[in-house]
Amino acid sequence: MGRYVIRRLLQMIPVFIGSTLLIFLMVYALGDPVAALFGDRAPDPATAAQIRADLYLDQPLWKQYLHYMAQIFQGNFGTAFNGQPVTELMGAAFPVTLRLTLVAVVIEMVAGIVLGVFSGLRRGRTVDTTVLIFTLVVVSIPTFVSGYVLQYLFGVKWNWVKPAVSSEAPLGELLLPGLVLALVSLAYVTRLTRTSIAENARADYVRTAVAKGLPRRRVVTRHLLRNSLIPVVTFIGTDIGALMGGAIVTERIFNIHGVGFQLYQGILRQNSPTVVGFVTILVLVFLVANLLVDLLYAVLDPRIRYA
Amino acid sequence: MPDPYAPKEAITHGDGGPAALAIGEAESLERAPGAGPGGAPTGKPRSLWSDAWHDLRRNPVFLLSALIILFLLVIAVWPQLIADGNPYRADLAKAQAGPEPGHPFGYDTQGRDVYTRVVYGARASITVGICATAGAALLGGLLGGFAGFFGGWWDTLLSRIADIFFGIPVILGGLVFLSVVTSSTVWPVVGFIVLLGWPQIARIARGAVVTAKQNDYVQAARALGAGNARTLLRHIAPNAVAPVIVVATIALGTYISLEATLSFLGAGLKPPTVSWGIDISAASTSIRNAPHMLLWPAGALSITVLAFIMLGDAVRDALATASPKPSTASATASPPGRPSPSSANPAPASPSPPRR
């Protein structure tokens, strides 16, 4: 177990280097960021040259990358073009996104598993079909559509919630965005649970338990559910990584100043320190989440051991 | 239950430590790969595929979805069959006007006929869906399959490369692509989705191959001296292809709506291409004034996605009943409260997180 974890942690190093390099290349491919700093007018060549020199942008790409990596290893993620250290941006953005992710995960877990259990137990009946259609519709609607529609209905038309999230982003205001963010995953969780439950419901140990005369409720919660949750937990674990970095559309619609917001701004302004810094952290989060899921898998299923 | 995220090393590096999976009592070697215990009649042995096909032909869900898809394909090739209008003709005086005779879906912001655009939009959207899925399935299936079969450093390398791709934000990739490629065809978008989508399929293919490799008949075939190529082609591929196909049909739906999201961020298909994604993103902010602008293309997209997912679902169900289940035997042995080990069909297990 220990050796396995160490090996996985060591493997993160090349992944880290690979992803930073790739992202560096991508932001570089977008072109010279300095022109955009001058708004609608052409940049003054002398000033632009001075800014490029200050930002290390006049160096060849490989030198820029090495310079950047050297800074990162000193804990310096660079400075955004508006003069703010990227670490400061991260400090502000990550807690907000973490809260949003938490809300989304709770919603998708509770609602997804409940719906999945019902449709799995009633496979082929009306309940199942209804839930199936609901999940499919949800999967097929892009997030930005559900975001705008729910924001308008809940926030303006019925005035139940605030349509946008204030800068402090308290948990209460994140419920609607969390729901929007969770919708697609919710559908996945529902379908996963349903399949898993339906499959296990036919398994012999369930039949045995029922034959033994155990109450149905007990069979479902103690035997069936517990065994059926492994793929669901796996999915949710990996989803956390995707939720954190993938909330760009949701954060934009609800004006949440989280990771997605900063990334979007960084990309639009071709601000490589911001983009590379944030994505690097996201890749790390993703890798750690993956590792945790793999370890959790072993906890849930004792037959799996790591060498 | 084995899923694409199943701990890779745990299963692959079985040689490096104590056997990870406790497979129950060995099953008889005579069992053909296709003949499942729960599925087909045991009279004459049939292949996995003919079993599945036998089931599918009688499944109304399959028939319905196949019918819808056929219809959509026909429309995509010959839109003029059901729409004689011009999807480009714009009359600003009609901007966002509601339905009227001859224009059942009303007009969009530019005063173009929504019905005609929905019909003509099928081509680009379905091309993106099918081509991107085919590309991702081929690339991901091959890479994942090899990784699962050979294991070792090749496997580790692939898994870590997939990790890198999972970490890249969609819009960054999209914007880079859009700025580098100036073509206004669907191919840059297709290429981009393939690039994003292959790791997911690779994981599933890998998981399926790893599971199939553990099966007794494969072990037996190898013990009898079958070479790598033969084992892979004859024994593993038929079992591993099924989950890939299933996940691919589900992914197809999400790829079509991913195109819409890319358009929303200004990185999707470009005019003069007509696509549902372009129209949905244009309509998304006009929900209040012209809900019909959103309703129809989004509805068409939903029906298409629905049809492909239903198809995938039906195929999966058919394959699940037709596939061998080495698990069933051992399940009896495992005590209640302990999960049964792998069934041969990992498809329904974890799909990768959707891209937002």
Added chain:
Amino acid sequence: MRGAERAKWGVCAVSVVLAATACGGGVDTRGSGAAGIVSSSWGDPQNPLEPANTNEVQGGKVLEMIFRGLKRYNPRTGAAENVIADRIETTDSRHYTVTLKPGWTFSNGEKVTAKSFVDAWNYGALITNRQKNAPFFQYIEGFDAVHPENGRPKTKTLSGLKVASPTKFTVALNQKFSSWPDTLGYTAFMPLPQTFYSHHDAWVKKPVGNGPYAVESYTKGSVMKLRKWSGYPGPDKARNGGIDLQVYTDNNTAYTDLQAGNLDLVDDIPATQLKNVHADLGDRYINQPAGVIQTLTFPMYDKRWNGKNSEKLRRGISMAIDRASITKEIFRNTRTPATDWTSPVLGTKGGFQDGICGEACEFRPDRAKELVKEGGGLPGGRMTIAYNADTGSHKDWIDAICNSINNALDNDKACVGAPVGTFADFRNRISSEKMTGPFRAGWQMDYPLIQNFLQPMYYSKASSNDGKYSNPKFDKLVNEANAATDRKETISKFQDAERVLATDMPTIPLWYQNGNGGYSDRIAHVALNPFSVPVYNEITVH
């Protein structure tokens, strides 16, 4: 049926989640809770808020609140009026003497003196301070020495600036520029306190100025809280307790927040919502002219657009655009079809003249088709109109222009919009001369002078001459206009220069942009100045 019961329970679980969502809102009231404070939409400024480094509207909003300079443009008429300047005198349109009014201080107590201005301007011009507005100091003598094309600066101060006494300084220009004093209301010319230089990082985190407001707190990327400075010596004191500027990424969200009562003021209403503003806001909707003109610029460096007879082609395209319908249907009358290359906010006295563009700016589809044909047809039978897709919802109107051209030319695919992913990329393609067809251009005036609408964009090799247009006749008329000492003569020379544009059509004037905005029923006396920035200090709170 137990199944059915369970299903019901499941539905309830979902509605509990939704209900909990509902419970989350409606409790606190954001910034608007505090008495007398106005919350207003804002965009994250791109650059640090140094006056000589701020060249876009969002940063400009803040500077307009926390700074006052020698002159200020009247929020209604746009006329340049003395604020800190007592008088600015010259005899030859080249050497100026500036005398300051006494009694002005910064909000930290430091006196505003001649040195406050001279030091600030020297800082802004010096290349190593990489201030983006440095070119605004280019008319002052010695600019080349502090701002060389390349290499290190030879000296750190402009030789043309001399402090004569605490309330007087002199300026020597390197050429005659009769309307130069009227440019001094621009943010680049604001005075700066000594703490700007001595504690620069702290200053950027929390700027200190001399305007009616002082910065209370600034959380970058999120919110800036400005409060009334009670010691403000000027006549235009704040009539509210303060302004909270809230950052929004999507102007749709800001508008939705205004509707829901969480925001008091939005100064950028998304085009898609314009249809609803009267229903949503009633008379709390503002739509008034601003000094912004939108054009389509042709790449004059491309032979296909600048060959023999090409002016007919360009003119034909202009006449194929149905400006009236587009401004009505797409922009809901927040734009006015353009008939010249300036802006109505200049007023006829300031040089605006209706109809200089003439027939070329009218919608005549038949004539358009003929002209395009006479001009050799579209290059390759196709044209694209490039725009940036990331901000400003340009897609709708670009598509509408293309549709209008396609209808006129009777060809569905003659013109298509060509989105460019990011603004930076868009600008790079323009400055590296890679455009292959017309592209969108928007010009927001820096100061309300006709010179500012013509010289920077059409003078040979001028800083914003994106299409690389060049005509010696135009250049000569501009030079004469700048040298003229009589205001009337200056303007008529500039108008003559504009007539040269009407013949050459290097850009197609599309429409004059209005400033528009909306506000909540908590506040009153809301107006936008000619730069489409709200006049914050005049807003009152009920």
